[in-house]
Amino acid sequence: MTARRGGLPTMHDVGRLAQVSAMTVSRVLKNDPGVSTATRERVFAAVDRLGYRRNQTARSLRLGGSGMIGLVVTNLANPFYSRLALGVQEVATEYGFRVLLSNSGEQADREPELIDGLVDHQVEGLIVVPAGSRQQHLAAAMRHVPVVFAARPPAGLDTDCVLVEDFHGARQATARLLADGHTRVAFLGNPPALYTGAERLRGFWAAHEEVGVEPDNALIRQGLVDSAAAERATLDLLEQAERPTALFCTNNRISQGSIRALYKADTTLPVAGFDDFDLSDVLGLPLTLVSYDADEIGRQAARLLVDRLDHRDAEPPPSRRVTVPTRVVRRGSPDRG
Amino acid sequence: MTARRGGLPTMHDVGRLAQVSAMTVSRVLKNDPGVSTATRERVFAAVDRLGYRRNQTARSLRLGGSGMIGLVVTNLANPFYSRLALGVQEVATEYGFRVLLSNSGEQADREPELIDGLVDHQVEGLIVVPAGSRQQHLAAAMRHVPVVFAARPPAGLDTDCVLVEDFHGARQATARLLADGHTRVAFLGNPPALYTGAERLRGFWAAHEEVGVEPDNALIRQGLVDSAAAERATLDLLEQAERPTALFCTNNRISQGSIRALYKADTTLPVAGFDDFDLSDVLGLPLTLVSYDADEIGRQAARLLVDRLDHRDAEPPPSRRVTVPTRVVRRGSPDRG
DNA sequence: CTGTTAGCGCATTCAC
DNA sequence: GTGAATGCGCTAACAG
Numbered sequence: 001m002t003a004r005r006g007g008l009p010t011m012h013d014v015g016r017l018a019q020v021s022a023m024t025v026s027r028v029l030k031n032d033p034g035v036s037t038a039t040r041e042r043v044f045a046a047v048d049r050l051g052y053r054r055n056q057t058a059r060s061l062r063l064g065g066s067g068m069i070g071l072v073v074t075n076l077a078n079p080f081y082s083r084l085a086l087g088v089q090e091v092a093t094e095y096g097f098r099v100l101l102s103n104s105g106e107q108a109d110r111e112p113e114l115i116d117g118l119v120d121h122q123v124e125g126l127i128v129v130p131a132g133s134r135q136q137h138l139a140a141a142m143r144h145v146p147v148v149f150a151a152r153p154p155a156g157l158d159t160d161c162v163l164v165e166d167f168h169g170a171r172q173a174t175a176r177l178l179a180d181g182h183t184r185v186a187f188l189g190n191p192p193a194l195y196t197g198a199e200r201l202r203g204f205w206a207a208h209e210e211v212g213v214e215p216d217n218a219l220i221r222q223g224l225v226d227s228a229a230a231e232r233a234t235l236d237l238l239e240q241a242e243r244p245t246a247l248f249c250t251n252n253r254i255s256q257g258s259i260r261a262l263y264k265a266d267t268t269l270p271v272a273g274f275d276d277f278d279l280s281d282v283l284g285l286p287l288t289l290v291s292y293d294a295d296e297i298g299r300q301a302a303r304l305l306v307d308r309l310d311h312r313d314a315e316p317p318p319s320r321r322v323t324v325p326t327r328v329v330r331r332g333s334p335d336r337g
Numbered sequence: 338m339t340a341r342r343g344g345l346p347t348m349h350d351v352g353r354l355a356q357v358s359a360m361t362v363s364r365v366l367k368n369d370p371g372v373s374t375a376t377r378e379r380v381f382a383a384v385d386r387l388g389y390r391r392n393q394t395a396r397s398l399r400l401g402g403s404g405m406i407g408l409v410v411t412n413l414a415n416p417f418y419s420r421l422a423l424g425v426q427e428v429a430t431e432y433g434f435r436v437l438l439s440n441s442g443e444q445a446d447r448e449p450e451l452i453d454g455l456v457d458h459q460v461e462g463l464i465v466v467p468a469g470s471r472q473q474h475l476a477a478a479m480r481h482v483p484v485v486f487a488a489r490p491p492a493g494l495d496t497d498c499v500l501v502e503d504f505h506g507a508r509q510a511t512a513r514l515l516a517d518g519h520t521r522v523a524f525l526g527n528p529p530a531l532y533t534g535a536e537r538l539r540g541f542w543a544a545h546e547e548v549g550v551e552p553d554n555a556l557i558r559q560g561l562v563d564s565a566a567a568e569r570a571t572l573d574l575l576e577q578a579e580r581p582t583a584l585f586c587t588n589n590r591i592s593q594g595s596i597r598a599l600y601k602a603d604t605t606l607p608v609a610g611f612d613d614f615d616l617s618d619v620l621g622l623p624l625t626l627v628s629y630d631a632d633e634i635g636r637q638a639a640r641l642l643v644d645r646l647d648h649r650d651a652e653p654p655p656s657r658r659v660t661v662p663t664r665v666v667r668r669g670s671p672d673r674g
Numbered sequence: 675c676t677g678t679t680a681g682c683g684c685a686t687t688c689a690c
Numbered sequence: 691g692t693g694a695a696t697g698c699g700c701t702a703a704c705a706g
Contacts, residue, residue, distance in 0.1 A: 008481060010699060021677050026701055034675060051480045056457040057403055058699035060394045061682050068437070068458070076426070077632075082419035089413070089440050098458060100405070101438045103426050120393040121405070121435060143388045144345060256616055263619040279593055279616055282600040295414075347683060358693050363685060371691060395683035398698050 009050040017046035029054060060122060068098045069305060070118030070126045074106040080252065080275060080294050081129065084150060087298025088127055095306045097124070108132025115141050125305040127298075130154070133193060146308040146316075150301040152195045153321075160304040162297050162322045166196050166274075169290035169326035170203025170250070171210075173272040176288045176328060177246045178211050180270065186219040186237050186244035188230055188254050197222065200250045200274060219244050230257025231264075238265050249273035259283060280331045287331040296324050346387040354383035366391060397459060405435045406642060407455030407463045411443045417589065417612060417631050418466065421487060424635025425464055432643045434461070445469025452478050462642045464635075467491075470530060483645040483653075487638040489532045490658075497641040499634050499659045503533050503611075506627035506663035507540025507587070508547075510609040513625045513665060514583045515548050517607065523556040523574050523581035525567055525591050534559065537587040537611060556581050567594025568601075575602050586610035596620060617668045624668040633661050 011022040018025065020039055027035050028043040035043075046052070060066040071088050073081040085101065092099050100123055102114040108131040115137050118126060126147045128138065133155050141147055142159060149161035177185050187204050190197040201222070208215045218240065221233040230249065234257065237244055246269055249255040255273035262269055262285070272288035280287055300322045308316065348359040355362065357376055364372050365380040372380075383389070397403040408425050410418040422438065429436050437460055439451040445468040452474055455463060463484045465475065470492050478484055479496060486498035514522050524541050527534040538559070545552045555577065558570040567586065571594065574581055583606055586592040592610035599606055599622070609625035617624055637659045645653065 011701095012699085022699085023677060023701075024675090027676085030701085036675060039675085051477055053453065053457050053481065055398075055459060055699050057394055057397045057459045058682090059701080061392075061398055061684090061698090062700045062702085064682075066394055076419050076423045077416070079414070079416060079419070082413050082416070082422075085419075085438075086413045086440060089438070093439075098454065099438050101422075101426070101436050102430075103423060116390065117435065120390050122392060122394045140388055144390065259616065260619050263621075277616075278614065279596065279620070282597050283616070283619065284600075284621065349683085359684080360693060361691085364692085367685085373691060376691080392683050395698090396685080398682090398700090399684045399686085401698075 008055070009052045010055070011052075014043065014046045014050060014052050017049065018042040065124055066122040067096065068100050068121065068123045069302070070100045070102065070115075070121070070123035072102045072104055072111065072114055072118070072126070072128045074104050074129050074131050076101075076103045078253070079277070083294035084129070084298040084301075087295035087300075088302045089298070090295070091299045091302035091306065095302075097306070104129075104131045106131050108134065112137035119144050125309055127301045127305055146305060148301045148305045148308075150297055159319050160301075160308070160321070161319075162301045162304065162324065164292050164297065164324045165326045166199035167203040167206070169274060169292070169328070170200035170248070171207045172203075172326075172328050173274070173288050173290050174204045174207035174248055175210065177248065177270060177272050178207060178213060180246075182246040182270070183213050184216060184219060184242065184244045185246045185248055185272075186234075187215070187221065187248050187250075188224055188233055188258055189220070189222040189250040190254065191223045191225065196274075197250060204248055216242075218242070224254050224257070227253045227257035227260070230254040231261045232257075234258040234261035235265060238262075238267060244269070246270040246272065251275050252277045255287075255289075259285065276329065276331075283332050285332050289329050289331055290326045291329045292324055292326040300324065345392070346389045347392070348389075351380065351383045351387060351389050354386065355379040402461055403459040404433065405437050405458065405460045406639070407437045407439065407452075407458070407460035409439045409441055409448065409451055409455070409463070409465045411441050411466050411468050413438075413440045415590070416614070420631035421466070421635040421638075424632035424637075425639045426635075427632070428636045428639035428643065432639075434643070441466075441468045443468050445471065449474035456481050462646055464638045464642055483642060485638045485642045485645075487634055496656050497638075497645070497658070498656075499638045499641065499661065501629050501634065501661045502663045503536035504540040504543070506611060506629070506665070507537035507585070508544045509540075509663075509665050510611070510625050510627050511541045511544035511585055512547065514585065514607060514609050515544060515550060517583075519583040519607070520550050521553060521556060521579065521581045522583045522585055522609075523571075524552070524558065524585050524587075525561055525570055525595055526557075526559040526587040527591065528560045528562065533611075534587060541585055553579075555579070561591050561594070564590045564594035564597070567591040568598045569594075571595040571598035572602060575599075575604060581606070583607040583609065588612050589614045592624075592626075596622060613666065613668075620669050622669050626666050626668055627663045628666045629661055629663040637661065 011025045014025045015022045025043050028040050076082050104111045111131050119141055125145050127150055129151045135155050147159050153161050192198050224230045247258050249258050252275035270286045274290045276289045276291040348362045351362045352359045362380055365377050413419050441448045448468050456478055462482045464487055466488045472492050484496050490498050529535050561567045584595050586595050589612035607623045611627045613626045613628040
């Protein structure tokens with residue numbers, strides 16, 4: 001029963017059946033008041049009979065504007081980004097846009113073709129979590145459509161972006177550990193080339209400076225790309241002569257890797273980390289997590305984009321930077337609260 | 338610097354700059370051999386200068402076929418579905434398709450408009466995780482494009498689908514608990530109206546019959562829609578006079594809710610459940626999980642769809658049903674392996 | 675109230 | 691090798 005390519009009914013088909021011109025069908029479908037009730041009903045009947053649907057591709061061509069926005073995330077398998085995507089979805093739908101989704105897999109070299117492909121498909125705007133620091137392709141895309149950066153800032157491009165309080169959150173969580181009396185806090189971080197990596201290290205460092213504790217470089221491990229790397233790094237730290245007495249992890253995967261390492265080593269250490277995650281409260285481990293609403297990053301990014309699209313003919317406003325707040329939560333307190 | 342609507346260069350613009358007709362530009366861009374090297378170079382130069390990109394909307398209209406497939410999932414925030422989406426992405430990209438994503442939020446009544454919208458956008462095919470059992474709108478969509486069902490089967494529609502071994506997996510995991518000597522296994526399930534809910538209960542039941550144990554109806558709780566509901570149901574079970582000695586949960590969220598309840602009640606019970614999840618191995622709780630590759634469901638669904646699209650002009654093959662295998666894994670064994 | 679004309683940007687077909 | 695005409699499905703602008 002599946003229609004073959006090209007077999008779809010057109011407005012002319014509907015018109016023929018309803019004994020009117022295609023133009024009248026068009027009017028009926030757009031709820032144009034200037035159509036008699038009788039014809040209107042005949043048209044609707046024909047539409048139903050044929051299962052007719054307006055061809056959005058043709059409309060886009062005619063009207064200009066595809067009704068789509070493009071979203072590029074680095075890793076949809078990470079709950080952080082799937083929630084971000086969900087937030088984008090939510091607002092996009094609200095404003096009548098569809099979302100064309102791409103996943104760069106954190107491979108910066110694949111990103112340009114993904115972006116180009118989305119532009120080819122006439123997306124009216126883009127929301128991008130940039131995978132790398134080379135961003136000329138994004139500058140090129142900005143010649144065509146507005147681009148909003150999410151989770152990571154643009155490098156030298158003048159455009160909107162939505163970030164979390166990376167520095168502040170990291171500083172605050174680290175400060176909690178220090179306030180608890182720790183002086184040997186290990187830092188387990190993602191690649192420092194990433195904005196979030198750098199900012200969160202900065203926050204970690206600042207917290208130390210504020211209380212006059214010198215971070216021990218032997219306890220700083222960066223460039224951890226996944227949970228397994230974090231697990232190895234943590235096990236390594238635990239084998240050192242001078243062990244850390246607490247850990248700070250820069251994201252959910254790293255926290256999870258560290259926790260796995262502690263479990264395997266049958267050790268308990270206080271862990272602080274960026275990103276909350278499922279079951280963090282039932283691990284029986286004192287956790288200090290920087291929590292925030294990942295959906296909200298997507299929502300805000302979509303709002304910034306939609307706002308720009310709504311004012312396309314006006315003078316474009318200066319680029320804006322929105323920050324999604326973080327808050328530090330304590331999880332897995334010994335009293336099983 | 339962002340282009341205003343309608344300001345994008347066309348083939349004519351490129352042609353004018355390169356002093357050729359639009360037709361020649363078209364030829365160059367499709368690598369048609371019948372163009373002299375000199376003009377070819379002029380055209381490419383003009384393309385670069387203008388930042389020209391072919392308008393995929395116009396191409397779609399002309400060529401028939403948008404190069405997009407639609408994907409509708411019920412809950413992108415659930416890692417299960419975001420991984421499924423990732424699998425779809427992967428295969429779609431491989432075959433040159435883009436993915437137009439929608440999230441039904443498990444609201445069956447929103448699904449029809451989402452589907453219609455995707456069809457309007459001329460998606461060449463659809464992959465759907467149906468939210469409800471009313472599926473006439475999907476039958477309607479099938480008049481336009483092929484539809485592949487994922488994770489849940491079609492109800493009375495003749496079309497491809499990809500499922501996991503719901504019955505088998507549930508039976509096998511339950512059998513493990515029974516083999517361990519349990520005779521009072523509680524069942525914590527999602528709504529039985531959902532295919533997965535019904536099948537997994539069937540598997541649970543079958544495992545009991547096979548060893549001649551009568552399931553206790555007082556231990557069966559269905560209709561749990563989220564983690565919080567599962568937590569409450571579990572706490573309730575624990576307060577019964579005749580407690581269960583083990584739990585079977587029909588999905589990841591339910592398992593997590595049950596685990597949270599056990600944690601709060603400071604109790605340890607063996608838990609079996611469908612779906613593996615992060616950190617399942619470090620909970621210090623004996624878990625028996627039905628594990629499978631969620632990405633693979635998406636990949637297979639995309640392959641079935643692409644295959645149909647590749648043979649649109651031939652006689653459509655009969656509908657196929659693919660099953661993604663499950664395997665039972667033990668997690669959180671006492672020896673911390 | 676309804677129909678005709680024209681063109682969105684591109685590629686197929688046919689000329690030269 | 692290259693260009694001109696034509697139409698994909700739809701709708702704004704103009705008839706009538």
